[in-house]
Amino acid sequence: MEFFSLNIDELNAVVLSLKVALLCTGISLPLALLIGYALARYEFAGKALIESFMHLPLVMPPVTTGYLLLLLFGSKGLFGAYLYDYFNIKLAFHFGGAVLAAVVVSFPLMLRSVRTAIEMVDPGYEAASRILGASATKTFFRITIPLAMPGILSGLVLSFARSLGEFGATITFAGNIAGETQTIPLAIYSYMQMPGYEGATLRLAFISVFISLVAMVFSEYFVRRLKKA
Amino acid sequence: MKDKLLLWSLACLLVACQHKPKEQLMVFCAAGLSNVMQELADSFEIHHPSTLVLNLASSGTLARQMAQGMLPDIYIAADQQWADYVSDLGLVDRLNQQVVGTNGLVLICAVNDSLSEADVDSNLHLLPLLGDFRLAMGNPQHVPAGRYAYEALRSAGSYEALADHLLLCKDVRSVLMCVEMQECPLGFVYTTDALLSSKVKILHTVAANTYPQINYVASLCTPEDAAAKAFYDYIASDEMAPVWLKYGFVK
Numbered sequence: 001m002e003f004f005s006l007n008i009d010e011l012n013a014v015v016l017s018l019k020v021a022l023l024c025t026g027i028s029l030p031l032a033l034l035i036g037y038a039l040a041r042y043e044f045a046g047k048a049l050i051e052s053f054m055h056l057p058l059v060m061p062p063v064t065t066g067y068l069l070l071l072l073f074g075s076k077g078l079f080g081a082y083l084y085d086y087f088n089i090k091l092a093f094h095f096g097g098a099v100l101a102a103v104v105v106s107f108p109l110m111l112r113s114v115r116t117a118i119e120m121v122d123p124g125y126e127a128a129s130r131i132l133g134a135s136a137t138k139t140f141f142r143i144t145i146p147l148a149m150p151g152i153l154s155g156l157v158l159s160f161a162r163s164l165g166e167f168g169a170t171i172t173f174a175g176n177i178a179g180e181t182q183t184i185p186l187a188i189y190s191y192m193q194m195p196g197y198e199g200a201t202l203r204l205a206f207i208s209v210f211i212s213l214v215a216m217v218f219s220e221y222f223v224r225r226l227k228k229a
Numbered sequence: 230m231k232d233k234l235l236l237w238s239l240a241c242l243l244v245a246c247q248h249k250p251k252e253q254l255m256v257f258c259a260a261g262l263s264n265v266m267q268e269l270a271d272s273f274e275i276h277h278p279s280t281l282v283l284n285l286a287s288s289g290t291l292a293r294q295m296a297q298g299m300l301p302d303i304y305i306a307a308d309q310q311w312a313d314y315v316s317d318l319g320l321v322d323r324l325n326q327q328v329v330g331t332n333g334l335v336l337i338c339a340v341n342d343s344l345s346e347a348d349v350d351s352n353l354h355l356l357p358l359l360g361d362f363r364l365a366m367g368n369p370q371h372v373p374a375g376r377y378a379y380e381a382l383r384s385a386g387s388y389e390a391l392a393d394h395l396l397l398c399k400d401v402r403s404v405l406m407c408v409e410m411q412e413c414p415l416g417f418v419y420t421t422d423a424l425l426s427s428k429v430k431i432l433h434t435v436a437a438n439t440y441p442q443i444n445y446v447a448s449l450c451t452p453e454d455a456a457a458k459a460f461y462d463y464i465a466s467d468e469m470a471p472v473w474l475k476y477g478f479v480k
Contacts, residue, residue, distance in 0.1 A: 070410060070412070071410075074410055074411075074412050075362070075411070075412060076410065076411040076412070092412050093363065093396055093412060093413075171399060172403075175396055175397075175398070176368070176397065176398070176399060177396065177397070189399070190368065190370070190371070193287075193289050193290075193368075193370070193371035193372075193399075194370050194371050195314070
């Protein structure tokens with residue numbers, strides 16, 4: 001049992017990872033619903049370009065994403081300088097930076113699932129709802145979202161798992177600061193560099209497998225329940 | 230048609246196998262030495278028939294690869310500890326290890342920063358210079374440059390005050406990048422790294438007696454191989470000293 005007792009740094013890493021991943025999915029979900037709906041239902045100029053741009057972090061090496069984030073949101077970066085000068089917000093090498101990195105990297109995964117799920121919803125149901133007097137907003141929440149729910153859920157889990165595993169962009173943009181930005185993968189990386197930390201490495205590896213497994217089982221369960229209903 | 234293709238490729242393979250491969254030397258080398266080692270390897274290849282394959286990574290990563298059974302002909306570590314680690318594992322005889330170069334430790338800031346040498350005292354009271362930013366240095370638990378910086382701060386008596394204001398990076402290059410991009414106003418790097426970058430300037434050269442000597446230790450893992458032995462002697466020879474000096478290393 002002693003094997004499973006975590007020291008403070010390991011515990012910090014686990015708590016921080018969960019915080020980052022939950023915040024990240026929380027921020028991504030409304031954005032993905034809005035953008036996913038727009039992409040699924042409307043045609044507009046530059047749609048392909050916007051889509052490709054949003055999917056970039058999926059195909060780019062995460063280190064590159066981190067570097068670009070640093071150029072944009074670093075304290076001397078294009079937007080980062082304004083955030084710091086006017087609002088005193090610092091993202092690079094702070095907790096917020098870890099969340100931002102996770103959002104950027106995991107967003108395309110959620111967007112893809114949500115968009116496909118909404119595309120599969122027969123627009124006839126939405127039209128019927130509108131004809132029967134429901135507003136567009138009400139139709140969106142009462143018809144579109146429930147019908148697309150399995151896809152939205154799987155998108156949630158995918159992006160949660162991806163943000164939990166995010167390494168490259170995080171270490172470049174948010175650094176590896178214990179208790180501030182050191183999530184499970186970064187802690188594992190640090191422990192792997194040090195002789196005599198094999199136990200800690202293995203413990204954290206087990207924990208990340210466990211968290212991912214729980215997330216997967218939950219989503220499977222919900223998807224099945226939804227399909228039955 | 231498919232059979233013919235297969236036969237052809239088999240025939241090609243057989244012909245290819247008949248060529249005796251040129252002798253290859255595998256050199257595992259600390260990443261900080263990449264430019265000097267590339268030049269040494271190029272000039273060695275002109276005079277010798279062997280080809281050198283350089284594997285550049287952090288000393289620790291390389292030592293771990295060796296512990297897992299990937300044995301190179303020569304391993305060059307950026308500090309004594311990792312050299313000792315491989316000899317303790319019995320992979321190298323201590324007699325086949327030598328110091329091939331040394332380096333210095335400096336405090337850097339961005340080149341357009343208003344700070345000057347006069348702002349830093351020998352006791353390294355750096356906190357007032359940081360504002361609400363962090364001081365970048367390697368993680369002392371696994372980055373040699375970080376450990377030297379840690380020792381220097383400890384002997385100057387300023388580590389305690391700075392402990393919560395450090396950005397511990399995964400390697401020296403990350404430290405350099407953080408200072409170049411002005412994410413951190415100050416950083417500790419090797420003299421050679423500071424000289425490489427045009428975007429940083431040396432603010433303070435850390436007194437050499439406040440940290441252990443920064444040695445690059447070469448290990449000859451295959452002493453029975455004449456070509457490996459030749460390269461091992463070549464990089465440490467007096468004739469090659471100017472190459473080391475060119476990149477800021479001291480022989």
